[in-house]
Amino acid sequence: MDDNWVLQVKDVSKAYGDNPVLNKVNLSLKRGEIHALVGENGAGKSTLMNILFGMPVIHETGGFTGEVWLKGRKSEIKSPKDAMDAGIGMVHQEFMLLPGFSVAENVKLNREPTKPNWFSKVAGPKFETINLHKMGYDTRQALDRIEIGVDEWLPLMGMPVGHRQFIEIAREIDKTDLSLIVLDEPTAVLTETESSRLLSALNKLAGSGIGVLFISHRLDEVFEIADTITVLRDGEVICTVPKHEARVENIAEMMVGRKISNSKATQPGRTTGNGNILEIRNLSVDMPGEYVNGVDLNVRKGEILGIGGLAGHGKLGIANGLMGLCHSAGTVMCDSQEIPLNDSRAALDAGLVFLSEDRRGVGLLLDESIEDNIALASVVSRNKFVKKVGPLPISVEDGKSIREHAREMISLLDIKCTGPQQSVRRLSGGNQQKVCVAKAITMEPEVLLVSEPTRGIDVGAKERVLSVIKRLNAEKGITVVMTSSELAELRSMCDRIAIMYNGKIHGILSPDAPDAEFGFCMAGGGGVPGD
């Protein structure tokens, strides 16, 4: 056996019940290689990761067939602990961090450096005192290795997601005999600058001889750093190619197994209503990291308005402020009625519905079923799906109509699930987002505020989510305010695009304005005055 192989996966198959998810998967990874694993939702990437990391969910459902070899030797990974001992580090898609602990405590979780004391000599190593000093020092080293300057003793609670991602990575590289690091969608929640920093950190890690297995939806990133690319579709490896032989279009095509239609920009000359549905005056929003500072903006009835800009310039703050999720000040008129700010209920009553960028935190009740997630908000604020109990002046949820409606939504949005009663936590990112969209549709919004609708979801789901939003706009005349970091997405969807700079609207551009103009505007230069 060649010692250069850090990881070899041989003929691994796995089924959940009668449902095959992996079929004879083969994958090999060299020392110092960055290997990208790409595939759509439900292609089996997460299952493969779970197998590599010995997650209980695999062994509770009957294990898998095939072999996993590490460093040239066959290994049995029965638990996360085995995987860690074998030198596998894992950066999970859902953060495996404790909010109440400090950065250092998280990095060193269950690997705390300890000092023996008289009691521990009698009662065992569990009673050794934790060496806080060394804990902080080691953590600092790990954080410095990936060049992140966050204070190691700050509590994790309230830290931006970008930082959390880096802390997860710091935790993995702090493990002394790390030979393989697996990253599941590490850039899904990062801004562009953070992503590029992460990628350069990964390059450095690979340079030090660690194998990197990198799962991503973003092909541009994959092409930027990967040495080898493996495409997984429906549980099978479609191909493994060195990067220099691969082309983006081919890979994307293999991922979805069908031709991708380039989503076209909205037809020019599309008529949008004349009146303004939203008139925002001097809006300020106190959203940490995304402050909005005096925004004036009119949203026309029936249009799709894009809000773009670089991270940290306040584009996310507008929607969160309008919905009363962050403290805000200013005046907002909806259909010439003033909406009281800092009152989520009032915003909902005025017909505003928000598809949050934080779908796990704000958008979904992760432990509730799909149907309840779709219907609950409407039950509460729209009085839908309720029925009277006989002559009594009380009403209850109508389970039957909720179920029916959920079924409709599942087929409309192509939500991949076992049924309307499945809990949302088990769904993949793309399908969770679809549930959020279904929930928003059910609310019958006048104005739909959409933030980062495609963050962290794969190509197929992306297309579906965007096309549904577009259809809602076209067929039901719902006004859409869409916030996104991806300019290409905004340009394919919007009638007008407002660019935020330093908490203010810097200019409003047409979607077919040249790239240079967008770039110029985002960087705070020139700018076109808004309407």
Place this chain on the structure above:
Amino acid sequence: MKEGVQVKEGLRVKEPLRVKEQLHVKELLRRNAVPALFLCMCVLGVLISGQNIRYIAQELISRLARNWFLVLSLIIPVTAGLGLNFAIVLGAMAGQVGLIVATHCKLPGLVGLITAVVLSIPIAILLGISAGHVLNKARGREMITSMMLGFFANGLYLLVFLFMVGTVFPIDNPEIVLDTGVGLRGTIELKYCKYALDNLLRIKVLGINIPVGSFAVVIALCFGMRWLYKTKLGQELRAVGQDMGVASVAGINVDRTRVIAMVLSTVLAAIGQVIFLQNMGTINTFNSHQQIGTVAIASLLVGGASVTSATVGQGLIGTLLFQLLFIVSPAAGQRLMGNAQIGEFFRVFIGYGIIAVALLIHSWGRKSSLESASRQAMMKEEAKTTGSM
């Protein structure tokens, strides 16, 4: 290793982090609303009752000496995510078994007390292990399960001491056994080890008797707990308490850690009950253990603890306020309504009411995940402090 502190000044991120919070008076009050409210009630109660301050102080001191240890035994399960451990009743039973045996053997003073503790510890460990295993099977419903465990164990306790004593166990001691020769007496006087710990060292300050021995044990426990949370085990307990999933992915044996938390709590409760009863001087054979669960839990909650977080300080302060309310409410009821019973009712209402409220808040809070809740709380606070723009 000295560089540890210096390297802190590494690269700075673009946006400075804003988690270090400032504590304003308002904020302090908001966070400690429950103890503050009870403090007001206590002050009012003291004023209305018109009782002698020295009497109140004396009562309070002896109540603290006997209750503090028991209340502190609740803290470990809370930090380990098991919620309020109603199953400390089990530990209390173990403590009583020890005391009954010690009394039966007529062991005097401290010897009797120590024997009682030594006997009760293995029983408590066994009970703790089994309770821990049961609670591992009942994740997410720990509190109601632990309460039921208390009732179940009470049944066994009755069986043993009401029926098996004198029949299966040939105990012939008229001091503790009923005249029929079967079953224990309803109250057993602790003739031999009454006040054994309290009398170890008593000092008088301003005419108030202070049982230094008992307080010394409590202080030792406080330091012991503080030390525990600086050890590897303490870190694991806290990690499991925050998120079992994350802890298990990090390789911590979650089930085992939870069992350990239950064992520690049960053992501490057993010792706590021995301390409690040596101060009372009599065992209410079939009742003493039953009340302690709710009283201790209410005390902890009055101190501002919740189902998911509790500190030693909250336990100490909560007990103080709760017991003070105990002392003054009958007299206050007498003064206000002409009926001491009214004050008593009020006190019971408060005691159970606060538990109910804590459980309600907990079940509401569980709907939204811990993380999003804390994030939003953060944002709201942020908004409040930087507020009006």
